[in-house]
Structure formats: structure tokens, C-alpha cells
Amino acid sequence: MLSVTVLIAFFCIATALAFNFWRLFAGPSLPDRILALDTMAINTIALLVLLGIHQNLTEFFEAALLIAMMGFIGTVALCKYLLRGDIIE
């Protein structure tokens, strides 16, 4: 049972990533693309955790945690850049 549900969940996340990818290409504005990247990072965490369940390995957890942190920091940095680029000191 579990192996089937893991596959279904894989399919859901992969489709979600495809939608995010489309938004990343389509834009139209920069914040849209940042949002798409942020969502992709979150979905990638789900993908990694699913892989961990699928292969019965706990080693993927650290990678998931790192992606969570880096995704967040990347989003913050990009937004800060947009905010600061707008206000010219």
C-alpha cells in the first residue's frame, strides 16, 4: 500500500513542480518569479523526503533541512535586492 501511495505523492509533487516551472518562465513580474522559486524550494523538500521514505533512508533529512534554509535565505536576499534597488540612496 505504502509503495503505491508514495508513487502517487511523487506524481503530485512532480506536477506541482511543473506548474511552478511554468510560472517561473511566464513571469510576468520579478516578484512572481521569486515566488515561483520559493515554491519550488518547498516542493523540492517534499520530493527529497518522499525519496527518503521510498528508499527507507534517513540520510536525506539533512539535505531537506539545508534546502529549506537556503530557499528561505535566497528568497529574502532576492526580495531585499528588489526593495533596495528601488530606493536609491
Next chain:
Amino acid sequence: MPEILIEAVISFFLLLGGAFALIGSIGLARLPDLFTRLHGPTKATTLGVGGILVASALHFSTGGRTLSLHELLVTLFLFATAPVSAYLIARAALHLRAPSDPDKQRLDRTGAEE
């Protein structure tokens, strides 16, 4: 009996998580402007990944090994950071005046811009 029950619970969380993550991304692709698009990823995707992480914690805790709760840490982290990301993206969009036609007049009336 308990084993099949546990597997059912794990499967439930996996399906729930996958479905919510997918719905969040559909919202991101489908909704008309940036501010409405913000709603999908901040809520649905976060809960979706949370569901999958809970499933993982259950799976590794019941597999005959010791208790494994560190997935909760990622869940906690995501729930703490998703609103911050959304807030920053919204602020950046307000600064860049991202097109959001239906709200434009209302936005001007409420004096959102500094």
C-alpha cells in the same frame, strides 16, 4: 493489525500532503495576479509539505527503530518562514507596483504606498 493501521495513517498523510502541495502550485499557476498568487504557496504548499513530513516522521518512528522526530523541525521552520517570504514578496511587489488591476484603485484609496 496495527501495522496495516499505521500504514494507512502514513498513506493518508502522504496523499493529503501531495494533494495540498499540488493545489498550492495550481493556485500559483492559475490565479490572475501576484497578490492572489501569494495565497497558494504560503498556505497550501506549506501544509502539504507539512503533511508529507509528518508521514515521514511516522514512517521512520514505527519502522522498528528509535523515535524520529527531526522532521518536525523542518515543518516548524517552514511554518515560521513561509509568511516572512510572502510578506517580503508582497512588499517588493508593492514597491515595484506589480500589475494588479482590480486592486489598483482600492490600493490607492487605502494609501498603501508611502
Next chain:
Amino acid sequence: MNRLVPQPMFSLFLWLVWLLLVNALDPGHVVLGAFLALALPLFTARFWPDQPCMGRPLILLAYLGVFLWDIVVANLTVARLILGPVGRLRPAFVTIPLDLKNDFAITVLAHSISLTPGTVSAMVSEDRLSLLVHVLDLDDEALLVQRIKKRYEAPLKEIFPC
């Protein structure tokens, strides 16, 4: 006591995070985690200029319960809105006047608003007097403001009285 442990709640939180991170309950990690939890707030005390004072920790637990329930409800609501007809959405910005004064309390309120039904907080005004919130499907502005103030701001005011 207060000088040695400036932020007891923060220390407790750090200790739990450490134990979760190593994913083990060995005595060694318990002690190491406790040491880090005590040392880190001491060394970073200067980065925390205004401490929120905790009034009623028990209300915080009740608040967390309401909050978790609302997250689940929020997701069902948003899922229905996303999958429904997009043209019928009524997105709008709403300004919510703030009664909270403490920065930390305002942050918690903005967080709660972002994670609960159909609302994302977009901007705190410079003077900390109002919060701009984006609503996915607005029904009645006054009702929404009243609901947020009653459901989230009132308990937060009791939890962080200053």
C-alpha cells in the same frame, strides 16, 4: 537568575531544537544542548533590544490550539477558492488598525494572519499603527477586521501585555 538566563522561553526552545536536530536523547546531547541553550542567549543578548514580556503562558497554548485548527480550515478554504471559478474571486486590500505596541507581538499577529483563511499580511505601516492585509475573497470588510481583532489580536494582547 535573570542575568544568567535572560530569555528562559528562548533557552527552552533552543534546547528542544538541539535535541530534535541530533534526533537522539543521549545524556551527552541533553547536557550539550542545555549548555548551548544557556550560552547562546547570553552571548546574543545585545541583538535582542526589546524583550517581549510574557504575561500568560497558558493562553499561549490555547492560542496555538486555535491557530493550528485555523491553519487546517484555512487550507480547505483556499483549496476550494483555487479550484473554483477564478473570475468570481473578489481580491482586495484591507487595512487593519493595530492595538498592539510591541514589535514581536505585531510579528506574531502578522504571521497568524498569513497562515489563516484567505488573508496574507502585506505591509506594516511605518508608525506601527496599521497592518495592510490582502484578502483572496472579500465578503464584508468590517466583519473581517472585527474577526481578526477578536480571534487573534485580543489573546495576543493578553499574552504580551507590554
